[in-house]
Amino acid sequence: MTATIIDGKGIARAVREQVARDAAELAARLGRPPGLAVVRVGEDPASKIYVSNKRRAAQQAGVQSWEHALPEDTPQAELLELVQKLNEAPEVDGILVQLPLPPALDEAEVLASVSPDKDVDGFHPLNVGRLWEGVPGMVPCTPAGIMELVRHAGISPEGKRAVVIGRSNIVGKPVAALLLAAHATVTICHSRTRELPAVCREADILVAAAGRPRLVRGEWIRPGAVVIDVGVNRLPDGTIAGDVDFESASRVAGHITPVPGGVGPMTIAMLLANTVKAARWRASRPVRQ
Numbered sequence: 001m002t003a004t005i006i007d008g009k010g011i012a013r014a015v016r017e018q019v020a021r022d023a024a025e026l027a028a029r030l031g032r033p034p035g036l037a038v039v040r041v042g043e044d045p046a047s048k049i050y051v052s053n054k055r056r057a058a059q060q061a062g063v064q065s066w067e068h069a070l071p072e073d074t075p076q077a078e079l080l081e082l083v084q085k086l087n088e089a090p091e092v093d094g095i096l097v098q099l100p101l102p103p104a105l106d107e108a109e110v111l112a113s114v115s116p117d118k119d120v121d122g123f124h125p126l127n128v129g130r131l132w133e134g135v136p137g138m139v140p141c142t143p144a145g146i147m148e149l150v151r152h153a154g155i156s157p158e159g160k161r162a163v164v165i166g167r168s169n170i171v172g173k174p175v176a177a178l179l180l181a182a183h184a185t186v187t188i189c190h191s192r193t194r195e196l197p198a199v200c201r202e203a204d205i206l207v208a209a210a211g212r213p214r215l216v217r218g219e220w221i222r223p224g225a226v227v228i229d230v231g232v233n234r235l236p237d238g239t240i241a242g243d244v245d246f247e248s249a250s251r252v253a254g255h256i257t258p259v260p261g262g263v264g265p266m267t268i269a270m271l272l273a274n275t276v277k278a279a280r281w282r283a284s285r286p287v288r289q
């Protein structure tokens with residue numbers, strides 16, 4: 001193996017420690033801790049685990065959290081009403097609607113109903129627009145975490161070739177926007193991209209977010225490249241595999257993230273960082289509360 005491992009767990013710990021210091025400072029200044037409201041609809045077991053992990057991390061960092069668990073058959077209007085209440089609640093700095101919502105609900109309408117100032121997931125169309133405009137706003141957590149990992153690898157994206165595999169609104173597109181804002185030359189690949197291995201071989205920074213176990217092999221990687229593996233794929237034997245074949249890739253890459261222990265831990269850390277950011281942002285504009 002030649003690649004340096006990017007320690008997502010350690011970097012996420014450092015982010016959470018910084019959040020804890022910021023949360024304590026805010027609590028002293030505002031007379032209350034930063035607050036995160038999580039909305040969950042239905043009984044999806046994975047969503048339940050994600051939400052409880054997020055709340056535990058919040059508690060450890062001194063961020064107050066509330067969970068609003070609604071039944072599977074909640075009407076759209078009722079969900080929108082709850083979001084509106086949370087938008088107006090002064091003690092709530094961040095609102096997260098856990099996805100996916102049950103199929104009967106209109107996800108886009110719900111995400112657009114969250115106040116952009118409290119949109120700690122960064123999925124509101126206004127924040128998406130801000131991201132592509134390159135102006136400050138709420139940035140989605142996983143992509144923000146990926147940029148932290150690249151920064152910690154000591155690599156400046158400026159002038160580099162970045163290739164992103166995946167064009168989802170949650171990972172692929174926002175991470176491409178962030179790399180572009182950091183002055184990389186960015187290529188976004190997807191399931192219909194031709195000659196994917198050849199495109200990947202041009203990358204100084206390669207982000208794999210396709211949701212395909214071990215798609216990216218060592219031969220696809222430019223020697224010395226930074227490889228960020230976003231994939232979390234459950235294999236039939238119950239183990240988790242990334243989108244990158246770590247074995248072969250780590251012999252060619254300069255830096256590489258493991259799965260687990262790479263991107264995964266960063267997502268929750270950045271959610272907490274966004275909650276503190278939202279609390280600061282709101283505290284600096286008291287007239288809008």
Ligand code: NAD
Binds near residue numbers: 265
């Ligand atoms: P998605 O299914 O919404 O999007 C996948 C994208 O990959 C699509 O744009 C598709 O066109 C592209 N793609 C699929 N197969 C491809 C192929 N063979 N070649 C090229 N492109 C291909 O998934 P998502 O929500 O963006 O998530 C991607 C992966 O990242 C999943 O494994 C998911 O579990 C993981 N993920 C991890 C975290 C984390 O915190 N670690 C967060 C979000 C997503």
